[in-house]
Amino acid sequence: MYEQLSDDELFAEVVRRRATGEPIGGPLGTLVQRWGRPARYVISKIQSSYxxxxPADADELYQDAVGKFIDRGLDQFRGVSEQMPGRSASPKTFFLRIVKHVAIDFYRRHREELAAPPSDPDDAMEEPPSERARAMEMGRRTEERADAQELYWAAFARLQQEHPKEASAWELYHHEDVEDHEECARRLNITVVNSYKRVSRAQAYLKLYLLDLQRESPRGEEA
Structure with missing residues (x-):
C-alpha cells in the first residue's frame, strides 16, 4: 500500500503515527528503502573525494545515516531549505544531507587516524614541507568537492519542486543509472524524444540553479 504514496505523503504518515504513538516502521521503511540508491550515490562521491x-562501507554508512535520521532527523526536519531560505525542503533532501555528513565524518576521521603520529616519539619522523602542503591542498579540494555535492542536491531539490517531470527523467537517467532513453521513456510512459528533451531541459535548469546557489554561498561571495 505504501508504494503508491509519494515521499511527502509517506513522510506525513510517519509524522502522524509518531504523534499518535503508532508504529512507524512500515511507511518509514518504504521511504528509506526508496532513498537507498541516491544515498549510495552520495556516499560513492564522498568516497571518490577521499x-x-x-561497497561494504557504503552499506554501513547508509545504515548509520538511517539510524541518525530516526534518532534525531525526524525531530529536526522543519521542511525549510538551508541553502535557499524561504523555500521548502523535501525529507529526501534532508536525509541525503545526513548521509553526506555521515560519510564525510567517517572518512575525515579515518584520514586523521592514518595521519596520527606514532605513540613512540622516537619513531616520529619530520614530515617534509612539501608533504604538509600536499595534505593541506588535498583537504581543501575535498572540502570543495563536498560543498559542490551539497549545492548539487540543493539544486536538484529545486528542480523537483519547479519542474517535477524533468526531475523524474534526470533522476532515472543519472541517479539510477538508467542511461538508455528507451528504458527511461518506458518507465515514465513517454516517448523517447520526450525523454531526451526532459533530460536536456533538466541539465539546463540545474546549471542555472547551481549558478544561483554559487553566487549565494559564502565561497561565491569571496570569489
Missing part, C-alpha cells in the same frame, strides 16, 4: 572506501 580516495578510499568500499
Amino acid at each position: 580516495g578510499r572506501g568500499s
